[in-house]
Amino acid sequence: MTTPSAALRNVHPVPPPAGAARLFLAGSRAGYSQHLQAYGSIDVGAVAPGFLDVVEASGLTGRGGAAFASWRKMAAAAQAGGRGLFSARPVVIANGAEGEPLSHKDAALLAHAPHVVLDGVLVAAAALQTSHAYIYVTAETMPSVQSALAERTDARHIRPVEADDTFISGEASAVVNKIQGGPSLPLDKLRRLSDAGLRGRPTLVLNVETLAHIGLLARFGVDWFRSVGTARDPGTRLVTVAGAGTDQVLEVPGDASLHGILRSSGIHPEELSAVLVGGYHGRWVRPLDYRLSPAGSPETLVRPGVGVIYVLSPDQCGLAVTAQITEYLAGQSARQCGPCMFGLRAMADVLNRLADGERDPRLVAELERLGRIVSGRGSCHHPDGTVRMVSSALETFSDDVREHLIGRCTRIQRGTR
Amino acid sequence: MTGSLHIDWTRCDGRGLCTELLATLLTRDDWGYPISRRGDGIRGEVPIAPGHEEAAREAVILCPKLALTLRPPAKSS
Ligand code: SF4
Ligand code: SF4
Numbered sequence: 001m002t003t004p005s006a007a008l009r010n011v012h013p014v015p016p017p018a019g020a021a022r023l024f025l026a027g028s029r030a031g032y033s034q035h036l037q038a039y040g041s042i043d044v045g046a047v048a049p050g051f052l053d054v055v056e057a058s059g060l061t062g063r064g065g066a067a068f069a070s071w072r073k074m075a076a077a078a079q080a081g082g083r084g085l086f087s088a089r090p091v092v093i094a095n096g097a098e099g100e101p102l103s104h105k106d107a108a109l110l111a112h113a114p115h116v117v118l119d120g121v122l123v124a125a126a127a128l129q130t131s132h133a134y135i136y137v138t139a140e141t142m143p144s145v146q147s148a149l150a151e152r153t154d155a156r157h158i159r160p161v162e163a164d165d166t167f168i169s170g171e172a173s174a175v176v177n178k179i180q181g182g183p184s185l186p187l188d189k190l191r192r193l194s195d196a197g198l199r200g201r202p203t204l205v206l207n208v209e210t211l212a213h214i215g216l217l218a219r220f221g222v223d224w225f226r227s228v229g230t231a232r233d234p235g236t237r238l239v240t241v242a243g244a245g246t247d248q249v250l251e252v253p254g255d256a257s258l259h260g261i262l263r264s265s266g267i268h269p270e271e272l273s274a275v276l277v278g279g280y281h282g283r284w285v286r287p288l289d290y291r292l293s294p295a296g297s298p299e300t301l302v303r304p305g306v307g308v309i310y311v312l313s314p315d316q317c318g319l320a321v322t323a324q325i326t327e328y329l330a331g332q333s334a335r336q337c338g339p340c341m342f343g344l345r346a347m348a349d350v351l352n353r354l355a356d357g358e359r360d361p362r363l364v365a366e367l368e369r370l371g372r373i374v375s376g377r378g379s380c381h382h383p384d385g386t387v388r389m390v391s392s393a394l395e396t397f398s399d400d401v402r403e404h405l406i407g408r409c410t411r412i413q414r415g416t417r
Numbered sequence: 418m419t420g421s422l423h424i425d426w427t428r429c430d431g432r433g434l435c436t437e438l439l440a441t442l443l444t445r446d447d448w449g450y451p452i453s454r455r456g457d458g459i460r461g462e463v464p465i466a467p468g469h470e471e472a473a474r475e476a477v478i479l480c481p482k483l484a485l486t487l488r489p490p491a492k493s494s
Contacts, residue, residue, distance in 0.1 A: 185427075188425040188427050190425065337426030337427060338426065338429060338430075338431045338450040339448070339452075340426070342447070342448040343448075346447070373446050373447065377450070377452070378426050379426045
């Protein structure tokens with residue numbers, strides 16, 4: 001990692017991108033030459049372990065759902081790698097599995113800006129002083145990733161691995177499991193991946209968008225990174241706005257206004273009854289003007305999660321949609337852990353009864369009880385995320401729940417279910 | 418604090434042997450899987466109350482699915 005290849009020498013300095021359009025500057029389906037033209041080259045060989053301080057100062061958080069501080073994850077793997085006499089070199093895994101059915105921001109990124117992601121993988125690997133790197137992507141985006149890898153000489157050691165098309169395939173330990181030849185199912189969490197992940201090596205799993213930001217951060221620096229967004233949520237993020245006739249990927253500033261995002265997708269927030277923010281493990285909210293940020297009070301903000309903003313159209317019943325989503329999530333339980341396997345199914349059944357207009361007031365209490373015994377009792381966060389989404393639905397659609405229980409859901413009668 | 422009992426949910430089959438050995442700490446949920454009586458034990462880490470260390474060790478040895486592990490005290494996450 002010490003001798004940069006010719007392509008990486010800083011032969012083409014380019015001014016840093018201004019504004020919140022950062023990731024797609026090289027245009028549609030950008031090849032390596034367009035990429036270099038838009039962003040200039042980068043000297044990966046100059047990236048040293050001290051780069052972790054740069055990531056810390058940038059305030060970058062993960063863009064794959066959990067919004068964990070990226071430098072902490074990197075530092076954990078770096079420390080585990082440096083420990084002991086026969087310390088194993090760490091492994092960097094770029095996670096592009098994007099199991100959320102409505103999300104395609106990672107697919108868009110890998111199709112149009114694969115080199116921004118690959119730069120990020122190289123930079124993260126250099127910072128961890130390793131050359132073990134994988135990129136884990138769906139069958140759909142694999143061709144674009146493979147041709148990007150073939151276009152440059154410095155990324156030949158990054159090994160592409162195909163992700164299964166399931167909701168859970170992108171869970172970090174499922175990614176590790178799959179790459180080491182197992183099924184793409186989560187592993188028990190007795191040890192952290194950063195201590196012992198892929199074949200026992202310290203392992204860093206970062207979302208492909210997170211890595212893309214790391215690649216640009218290495219080029220343009222902390223001040224540039226923080227010049228968009230706010231102090232608590234710096235930089236930009238990709239979101240997918242879906243539902244109510246819309247389906248698009250946008251790059252928005254950190255701490256963006258939910259209304260602003262909806263309007264730029266051609267949707268009038270005033271006409272909506274609710275949106276589901278953060279994907280199927282996200283939170284239903286009324287379309288008030290929340291900020292989209294991972295840190296702050298839930299009164300005024302909603303966490304972006306995987307960046308999906310699902311818009312409920314006015315003729316849809318929120319309870320019916322929640323029942324359908326829960327049904328899907330129950331079906332996507334990896335069926336390894338009893339409470340998840342049986343509990344999500346049970347929750348979906350109760351929600352279906354409620355959505356179908358069964359007039360039993362005990363249904364809500366039963367959902368809450370199931371939520372309490374399912375939450376936190378699996379090897380991954382699938383049960384917890386599902387329970388959170390369901391309880392946000394009970395709160396946001398509390399009027400609809402009341403109407404259902406007295407047999408008067410106006411939306412059911414319009415036949416949307 | 419005397420540590421906790423980690424349950425590997427990918428292995429546990431919910432037949433409930435541990436809930437018999439540790440009846441004061443554990444009960445069975447709707448489907449038979451062990452659950453902390455106190456409603457804690459998030460993520461399958463069940464705190465072991467003082468005086469139950471021996472029974473917990475026994476449960477670890479006897480669990481037919483090797484799903485249980487003792488964890489030392491004061492380890493977060
Ligand atoms: S909690 Fe559910 S989805 Fe996660 S590993 Fe266990 S069975 Fe699979
Ligand atoms: S004894 Fe083992 S397999 Fe049986 S319920 Fe307890 S943890 Fe699960």
